[in-house]
Amino acid sequence: MKEINVSKIIPVVKKLCIDANYYAGEDLVEKIHEFLDKEESPTAKEILVLMLENQKMAAKEKMPICQDTGVAVIFVELGQDVHLVGGDFYAAINEGVRQGYQKGYLRKSMVDDPIIERKNTKDNTPAIIYTDIVPGDFIKITIAPKGGGAENMSEVKMMKAADGIEGVKDFVVDRIKRSGGNPCPPVVVGVGLGGDFEQSALLAKKALLRPLNEKNPDPKWAAVEEEILERINNLGIGPQGLGGRTTALAVQILSMPCHIASMPVAVNVNCHASRHESAIIQ
Amino acid sequence: MSTEIHLNTPLKTEDLEKLNVGDKVLITGTVYTARDAAHKRLVELLDAGKELPFDIRGQIIYYVGPAPAPPGKPIGSAGPTTSYRMDPYAPILMDAGLKGMVGKGPRGQGVIDSMVKNKAVYFAAIGGAAVVIAQSVKEAKIIAYEELGAEAIRELKVVDFPVFVANDTKGNDIYKIGVEKYAR
Numbered sequence: 004m005k006e007i008n009v010s011k012i013i014p015v016v017k018k019l020c021i022d023a024n025y026y027a028g029e030d031l032v033e034k035i036h037e038f039l040d041k042e043e044s045p046t047a048k049e050i051l052v053l054m055l056e057n058q059k060m061a062a063k064e065k066m067p068i069c070q071d072t073g074v075a076v077i078f079v080e081l082g083q084d085v086h087l088v089g090g091d092f093y094a095a096i097n098e099g100v101r102q103g104y105q106k107g108y109l110r111k112s113m114v115d116d117p118i119i120e121r122k123n124t125k126d127n128t129p130a131i132i133y134t135d136i137v138p139g140d141f142i143k144i145t146i147a148p149k150g151g152g153a154e155n156m157s158e159v160k161m162m163k164a165a166d167g168i169e170g171v172k173d174f175v176v177d178r179i180k181r182s183g184g185n186p187c188p189p190v191v192v193g194v195g196l197g198g199d200f201e202q203s204a205l206l207a208k209k210a211l212l213r214p215l216n217e218k219n220p221d222p223k224w225a226a227v228e229e230e231i232l233e234r235i236n237n238l239g240i241g242p243q244g245l246g247g248r249t250t251a252l253a254v255q256i257l258s259m260p261c262h263i264a265s266m267p268v269a270v271n272v273n274c275h276a277s278r279h280e281s282a283i284i285q
Numbered sequence: 286m287s288t289e290i291h292l293n294t295p296l297k298t299e300d301l302e303k304l305n306v307g308d309k310v311l312i313t314g315t316v317y318t319a320r321d322a323a324h325k326r327l328v329e330l331l332d333a334g335k336e337l338p339f340d341i342r343g344q345i346i347y348y349v350g351p352a353p354a355p356p357g358k359p360i361g362s363a364g365p366t367t368s369y370r371m372d373p374y375a376p377i378l379m380d381a382g383l384k385g386m387v388g389k390g391p392r393g394q395g396v397i398d399s400m401v402k403n404k405a406v407y408f409a410a411i412g413g414a415a416v417v418i419a420q421s422v423k424e425a426k427i428i429a430y431e432e433l434g435a436e437a438i439r440e441l442k443v444v445d446f447p448v449f450v451a452n453d454t455k456g457n458d459i460y461k462i463g464v465e466k467y468a469r
């Protein structure tokens with residue numbers, strides 16, 4: 004059993020919030036370069052160059068890549084040999100978010116009640132937190148700030164087994180087609196297959212965390228990802244919807260078993276400001 | 286082909302008529318920020334026959350809700366917000382003399398028709414290129430509706446603010462033309 008005081012979590016989460024918003028991942032930068040080389044539209048090329056320049060400038064000026072610094076989505080892997088002491092674990096995470104968004108001059112984008120009041124909570128809390136218990140004596144925290152423009156283009160569909168893999172591909176491509184320029188393409192497309200209604204959505208979101216330079220370990224899904232990506236990039240939507248060959252940088256699938264009567268499919272869209280950052284507390 | 290064009294505000298009709306969809310434009314001069322709530326108030330003033338808080342003739346409105354300004358900077362990251370929410374108000378402002386709009390995403394036919402009629406242009410700024418845009422902002426001051434916070438009207442002094450022509454004065458729409466051209 005290892006004791007970890009929850010107060011150790013606060014500065015870690017604070018730093019993760021800031022770093023994720025200021026610094027673009029190398030895999031993302033590489034991917035945009037790769038597509039820039041293949042892009043045919045002169046306007047699209049200019050936009051991709053601007054996006055790369057923006058990432059560099061954000062790091063240099065210590066400013067968020069995008070003004071929509073998102074809802075703080077946090078994935079926790081909690082080692083089962085850890086004993087948390089010193090207070091409420093989730094309160095500590097929220098305190099880290101509060102400090103990160105304030106000290107990092109990040110925009111506060113959470114409203115207290117989704118429908119009637121919609122008053123800004125002014126510190127970007129509460130975070131959305133998912134916890135998995137895993138073997139070990141560490142805590143791994145990943146933050147994935149999620150902007151509204153891209154999140155709003157996401158969807159869950161309870162499909163029929165008879166729709167088959169072709170039905171799934173059509174649904175994903177159509178979802179991106181209907182999104183047009185709204186999710187700030189080029190996008191990263193997370194696809195969750197199986198589980199149940201809410202698990203499929205969570206899988207889709209988790210799928211977005213895979214580094215963009217890594218292939219799906221399952222060759223069967225890797226092939227499906229490639230095919231969907233090609234079809235999406237044939238839509239012509241292009242960066243920011245102004246036309247071009249670069250609409251998506253990657254399609255990433257996560258799947259799990261499901262009920263004999265069901266075939267849940269979820270699409271979670273991320274924009275070109277695809278942000279995530281992890282840290283381990285030991 | 287994409288070319289780089291420098292434009293100064295207030296905008297002149299003859300300069301705008303030369304623009305084509307896809308052109309890259311660098312804007313220098315004054316740009317006013319306004320989002321949903323500010324638009325509603327501006328249109329209410331016009332309806333009541335009252336004066337606007339700034340002279341709108343020949344001017345540009347930028348649809349943006351910036352991040353907080355870090356110490357020593359005039360503005361925080363400041364990328365565009367989605368434009369279609371301003372569609373009901375835009376034609377009324379163009380009739381009052383507005384010549385340019387900057388935002389992201391396609392506009393409705395009513396706005397496109399009004400641009401042709403009023404010889405106005407809609408520019409797409411790059412969603413997520415928020416730091417590059419903030420760097421082009423040299424000064425920012427709130428000139429109306431301070432109580433609206435991020436939605437207040439700000440007067441920005443910009444130098445080489447990078448945008449792309451999305452709708453020109455001839456009724457062309459890059460969100461249609463561009464996509465058709467590169468679809469397979």
Ligand code: SF4
Pocket residue numbers: 069070071072149150151152153185186187274275276364365412413
């Ligand atoms: S979709 Fe992404 S890049 Fe576009 S405004 Fe939202 S957070 Fe920024």
